[in-house]
Amino acid sequence: LGQEDLAEANVKAIRRAGLKLGLSTHDDAELETALQAEPDYVALGPIYPTILKAMKWAPQGLDRIAIWKQRGGLTVERIAGVFSQGAQCAAVVTDITRNAHPEARALAWLAATAQWR
Structure with missing residues (x-):
């Protein structure tokens, strides 16, 4: 998910469905936000x-x-x-x-x- 998608995403539903949660980041502030959601992976770019x-x-x-x-x-x-x-x-x-x-x-x-x- 992109940062703009994270705010409206139902992370619990994603996990219940057995899906991996990946979040995109572009800088340190977005990385901090992403890590708070405890994703399975983070993309940096x-x-x-x-x-x-x-x-x-x-x-x-x-x-x-x-x-x-x-x-x-x-x-x-x-x-x-x-x-x-x-x-x-x-x-x-x-x-x-x-x-x-x-x-x-x-x-x-x-x-x-x-x-x-």
Whole structure:
């Protein structure tokens, strides 16, 4: 869930349904808010500049993700740094969808992440 969704979310219903609660954060204040909800995971981002949507937050950089999931601006060329900082998973959108050859790029992602799966 995004920060704007958290205020209206029924966290108890989410947990009763057996779903994992994940919360997005962009800065320390949002992180503090997210942790109060006792989520199963927290996403911190963007880590790199992203073109998926306009962001009012500055990129967080690799140093901030040692124990957090990361998001924002991932490419095949950057993924090793993300995992080397301790991230356990990563998601990608525009590096595949905006590529001239999305199927080939998806295969490149599979190859680049094979050692961490």
